[in-house]
Amino acid sequence: MAGEFDLIRDYFQGATVPRGDVALGIGDDCALLNVPPGRQLAVSMDTLVCGRHFLPDVDPASLGHKALAVNLSDLAAMGAEPAWVTLGLTLPGADAHWQAWLGAFVGGFAGLAAQHGVQLVGGDTTRGELSITVQVHGFVRPGQALRRDGAHEGDLVYVSGQLGDAGLALLAQQGLYVGLGSLERLQVRLDRPQPRVALGRSLVGLASAAIDVSDGAAADLGHICSASGCGAQVYLERLPMSDTVADYVRETGDWSVPLSSGDDYELVFTVPEGRQGELETAAAAWDVPLTWIGLMRKGAGVEVQLPDGLTTDTVSGGYDHFNN
């Protein structure tokens, strides 16, 4: 049976591409890192626990991808440039099964790291119930980060990509019928989210506030409202959805999938009204579509306008690890 140090050395050292700003990586008491002059450090930590955030039989390569993706998504939401990552991994065993699992996990993790030029610089490996804690580190110019508290009354609310695919994949896992072709696409959206890192960086200087959709679009927009001290109105019929999600909503009337399911890892952001033209001109060249879905306004919380023009009460839903 391999020891802790063997596991670290065999699977993690050299798993990611070396960066010039890493003075010392895995193997000492600390990693030593050089933040470029004139940049702030942006850090975020997320934990994924087996049975809560993923199922025990999840594909380990997808899990490795997702564990990094959800953290890169936090950097994206701040408009930061990803640089380094640390990984705290708790594994139930170190036998042949878990070594194979670990190899696949590291493969998925390192594949996404390579796409974003991120180096794994340290972490810890322990034994216990399967759990993954990742911390990402990135750079942003002082005063330029996209924060939650910068939205103002009158700002336009946008969202990237499409909402609800990951939520529908979860329903499909629970038995909802969707066509086989659709199922595969939905599953990829749930298992291998693409953090909107390039988009976040492009929004620096344009967006007044931003957040990534991890708790559901309405709940995450609600966090912008709370932090910015205003409310928001969202027009349901403007929510961008794949054909599969649009069909599901049409058949069931269940808007909670695009509105309140998490795991899409798109960005919700606000733009001052006067910058709309500039945003839409720039966005024409970007690789992810943006959709205007609502407005910031006086008050508090998120109000949703149904397609028939009626409005619902303030939406405060979304995924909460201790209430669900």
Place this chain on the structure above:
Amino acid sequence: MAGEFDLIRDYFQGATVPRGDVALGIGDDCALLNVPPGRQLAVSMDTLVCGRHFLPDVDPASLGHKALAVNLSDLAAMGAEPAWVTLGLTLPGADAHWQAWLGAFVGGFAGLAAQHGVQLVGGDTTRGELSITVQVHGFVRPGQALRRDGAHEGDLVYVSGQLGDAGLALLAQQGLYVGLGSLERLQVRLDRPQPRVALGRSLVGLASAAIDVSDGAAADLGHICSASGCGAQVYLERLPMSDTVADYVRETGDWSVPLSSGDDYELVFTVPEGRQGELETAAAAWDVPLTWIGLMRKGAGVEVQLPDGLTTDTVSGGYDHFNN
């Protein structure tokens, strides 16, 4: 029942003293941090899992202290100045019992953070088997960090404080009889280790290599040997021990307690022979005693010389999370 965000806000926000170099702390997608000009960032992450690193009935305040202490000890071993910490906390529940537990945990954590001027800037709270992942962040001048790979043949090996108290406390938990007065002192050494942060910073420019004793003095010195490409000889009769540990060794002949038990979080370090006078002069003013315990030499691994002059084979023991 409190939600995740309530838990974070109620217990963590404001738990530690604000620092001027934190542009944005808990509450957004990332924390935003200013590394001082001319400093490298030193980071380290450690995970503590219930049932492996601590017992389920451990005093939560002590656990909060220890979770931060073992990480600060890694900064100490690099000679770094502590600055920020992030905390990934997985809790089995959020009911009144766990809220009280969390309050005590945060108290112990924040108490040690205050002693070292460390601010909690972010993290994650999830539900599952009790587990704690902490990442510390500190500063060091480029090229000045105490690394494991800087020792040379002929360097003197030193250790701070006393070895074996924490190991003996573990034996006492398993039924070994020690006097009540001693037990309390040993338990504090196990539960509330004092990371040697000031010592580590003082050793910058003097020590050629350093590590903190978390796997056992012999094993940790062995890590210096491996990284530095040399061997070490340790003189058992020179190991600094409390009276309680010395009595235990005299009665049992069991040197593994001072030599191979972890959790003491002292520093083991090497000093070039020509700097010994300088070290000992400086150390007279420091608040932790230092003891010369051996020499770096050609070869590999750690050889131990018994008080009768005989030597044992190379020691490669120490705590390994996957083999123990």
